[in-house]
Amino acid sequence: MINIAIFGFGAVGKGVAEVLHYKKELIEGFIGKYKVVAITDSKGSLIDEKGLNLMEAIKIKKNKGFSGMKTLEVIEKVDFDVAIEVTPTNVHSGEPGLKHIVKSMDKGANVITSNKGPLVKAFKKLERLAEKKGVSFMYEATVGGAMPIIKLAKNDLAGNEIRVIKGVLNGTCNYILTRMEREKMTYSQVLSEAQELKIAEADPSYDVEGIDSAAKLVILANSIMRMDASFEDVEITGITKITPESFEVAGNKNYTIRLIAEANKEKGFLKVSPRLVPHHHPLAIEGTMNAALIRTDLAGDIVVMGKGAGKYETASAIVSDLIEIYRRD
Amino acid sequence: MINIAIFGFGAVGKGVAEVLHYKKELIEGFIGKYKVVAITDSKGSLIDEKGLNLMEAIKIKKNKGFSGMKTLEVIEKVDFDVAIEVTPTNVHSGEPGLKHIVKSMDKGANVITSNKGPLVKAFKKLERLAEKKGVSFMYEATVGGAMPIIKLAKNDLAGNEIRVIKGVLNGTCNYILTRMEREKMTYSQVLSEAQELKIAEADPSYDVEGIDSAAKLVILANSIMRMDASFEDVEITGITKITPESFEVAGNKNYTIRLIAEANKEKGFLKVSPRLVPHHHPLAIEGTMNAALIRTDLAGDIVVMGKGAGKYETASAIVSDLIEIYRRD
Numbered sequence: 001m002i003n004i005a006i007f008g009f010g011a012v013g014k015g016v017a018e019v020l021h022y023k024k025e026l027i028e029g030f031i032g033k034y035k036v037v038a039i040t041d042s043k044g045s046l047i048d049e050k051g052l053n054l055m056e057a058i059k060i061k062k063n064k065g066f067s068g069m070k071t072l073e074v075i076e077k078v079d080f081d082v083a084i085e086v087t088p089t090n091v092h093s094g095e096p097g098l099k100h101i102v103k104s105m106d107k108g109a110n111v112i113t114s115n116k117g118p119l120v121k122a123f124k125k126l127e128r129l130a131e132k133k134g135v136s137f138m139y140e141a142t143v144g145g146a147m148p149i150i151k152l153a154k155n156d157l158a159g160n161e162i163r164v165i166k167g168v169l170n171g172t173c174n175y176i177l178t179r180m181e182r183e184k185m186t187y188s189q190v191l192s193e194a195q196e197l198k199i200a201e202a203d204p205s206y207d208v209e210g211i212d213s214a215a216k217l218v219i220l221a222n223s224i225m226r227m228d229a230s231f232e233d234v235e236i237t238g239i240t241k242i243t244p245e246s247f248e249v250a251g252n253k254n255y256t257i258r259l260i261a262e263a264n265k266e267k268g269f270l271k272v273s274p275r276l277v278p279h280h281h282p283l284a285i286e287g288t289m290n291a292a293l294i295r296t297d298l299a300g301d302i303v304v305m306g307k308g309a310g311k312y313e314t315a316s317a318i319v320s321d322l323i324e325i326y327r328r329d
Numbered sequence: 330m331i332n333i334a335i336f337g338f339g340a341v342g343k344g345v346a347e348v349l350h351y352k353k354e355l356i357e358g359f360i361g362k363y364k365v366v367a368i369t370d371s372k373g374s375l376i377d378e379k380g381l382n383l384m385e386a387i388k389i390k391k392n393k394g395f396s397g398m399k400t401l402e403v404i405e406k407v408d409f410d411v412a413i414e415v416t417p418t419n420v421h422s423g424e425p426g427l428k429h430i431v432k433s434m435d436k437g438a439n440v441i442t443s444n445k446g447p448l449v450k451a452f453k454k455l456e457r458l459a460e461k462k463g464v465s466f467m468y469e470a471t472v473g474g475a476m477p478i479i480k481l482a483k484n485d486l487a488g489n490e491i492r493v494i495k496g497v498l499n500g501t502c503n504y505i506l507t508r509m510e511r512e513k514m515t516y517s518q519v520l521s522e523a524q525e526l527k528i529a530e531a532d533p534s535y536d537v538e539g540i541d542s543a544a545k546l547v548i549l550a551n552s553i554m555r556m557d558a559s560f561e562d563v564e565i566t567g568i569t570k571i572t573p574e575s576f577e578v579a580g581n582k583n584y585t586i587r588l589i590a591e592a593n594k595e596k597g598f599l600k601v602s603p604r605l606v607p608h609h610h611p612l613a614i615e616g617t618m619n620a621a622l623i624r625t626d627l628a629g630d631i632v633v634m635g636k637g638a639g640k641y642e643t644a645s646a647i648v649s650d651l652i653e654i655y656r657r658d
Binding site for chain 2: 019023026027030140146147148151152155156157158159160161279280282286296298299300301302303304305306307310312313315316317319320322323324327
């Protein structure tokens with residue numbers, strides 16, 4: 001029996017709980033019996049060592065009923081095998097996720113996370129700690145949502161040297177750029193529209209200034225390309241200065257403009273910036289999709305595309321990590 | 330120490346041998362020490378239980394020096410842990426690969442193959458035999474060359490239900506269609522060109538009649554979608570009847586024409602046929618590339634693209650299978 005703890009119960013945490021509930025039979029076919037023994041949020045927790053009723057947990061509005069022990073105390077006192085860390089990300093401090101992950105590993109639990117902050121802040125430290133403690137550390141959901149990229153590069157392309165990764169890693173920016181081009185609207189017009197549609201946040205700077213893309217790039221550079229990169233190494237330009245006229249000029253030569261995150265091991269740079277992309281190029285992807293091009297020595301260029309966000313999409317990545325850890329066949 | 334046997338020593342076999350030679354240090358970092366103890370072709374074999382000198386083997390012209398025991402005898406008499414079966418494919422009989430795989434599994438060896446024939450002919454039987462014997466059966470290289478699709482769907486998307494796979498799975502057909510559209514040439518003009526460039530074979534029917542695409546589709550349907558499909562279940566139309574005028578008509582509506590292989594579990598069909606594809610769609614890929622769209626319940630649509638053929642590209646898939654079997658971290 002695998003005991004699961006979920007730390008963070010916003011959209012992603014709820015998505016994971018739903019999938020663990022509705023797809024229990026399928027998932028147990030891969031990994032055997034499991035139960036969720038703890039769910040926490042910033043206010044407290046739900047605990048049942050015999051296994052929580054996930055449907056009831058999901059139905060609780062605004063997490064009312066979460067009380068008592070908070071995450072750090074839960075890690076100390078509750079018996080679990082794997083922590084699913086899905087609290088909000090902070091790329092500067094890495095907290096509170098970083099502490100949750102370290103303490104969970106310290107007690108010998110496997111960790112799966114969608115939280116970029118801890119990896120941006122302390123990837124090497126976490127990787128070494130996982131190795132020292134003999135636990136698994138999985139983070140497919142930190143980059144590209146449902147789009148497989150970390151396991152794809154580390155497993156499916158194992159034996160290849162990964163030389164360059166270039167990608168559209170932020171769906172909000174890509175939505176804004178796609179609409180600006182198609183509708184000949186200004187940046188601020190599309191931003192308002194995206195905010196109404198909840199595609200952009202009230203404070204959009206994390207996305208539109210390129211910070212989210214840079215955080216993901218650092219994770220890819222460290223985990224897939226072994227580049228020992230930190231957030232400060234990324235040269236970042238956002239999309240806020242792009243004008244409808246730029247699209248017109250680009251379009252005349254059959255190009256579009258996309259926010260491209262590139263980690264280049266050969267030339268030794270990490271960069272997030274708006275770049276010209278030929279209309280037929282796979283990175284000229286539209287809407288909120290993500291795409292990545294992985295340049296290798298044997299396999300040549302491999303491209304992958306998928307939905308970069310969404311509760312079930314992120315849950316998909318988390319569940320695939322869970323299955324990879326415990327798969328029995 | 331892992332003992333490897335390579336059955337078949339054409340372009341793919343030689344590509345695998347080169348990669349096992351030049352990237353030995355990297356690969357041994359994942360799986361530990363290995364040596365190649367046997368290489369066979371239709372004329373005979375090279376055997377050295379202490380480990381063959383792969384560079385010498387690769388340099389032998391036209392496999393002169395291959396003599397003595399043939400593959401079936403090698404399987405009986407040589408001690409190996411994993412067979413890499415890369416003999417030419419025959420989608421109707423599955424031979425000679427099918428016998429090689431069955432006999433290798435029978436003696437308890439793991440099997441990695443790029444050979445579509447045995448899987449098209451007897452996927453279920455081989456899967457059951459592998460399970461019964463407790464050996465691994467890996468076949469990433471049978472579909473899409475370097476493009477990861479089987480491990481991507483089975484591992485990276487584990488927990489998802491795969492509902493539809495649609496793909497451009499034959500680089501030769503895609504090259505011909507791309508050139509017909511771009512250069513307004515006829516089918517037979519481009520075919521001659523492709524034959525000169527060795528992109529198409531002297532007898533191109535296996536590719537242009539859709540047989541190769543159908544074989545790959547059967548493998549995807551059985552391995553990823555658990556559809557219990559056979560070659561006869563695929564409705565097949567090739568590309569030989571397509572005219573330059575069709576591209577013109579399609580182009581006027583911003584469509585192109587691609588040979589699409591589709592396995593649809595919901596509607597219960599398997600089909601290979603030329604279809605209209607919007608110019609901006611990921612399956613409107615150009616040249617000899619392959620692309621596949623995987624429709625899932627949680628992750629939505631995932632697209633992957635890569636080089637569909639080539640000795641190092643196919644070797645990449647085979648080596649990633651080898652690493653998956655023996656990975657130690």
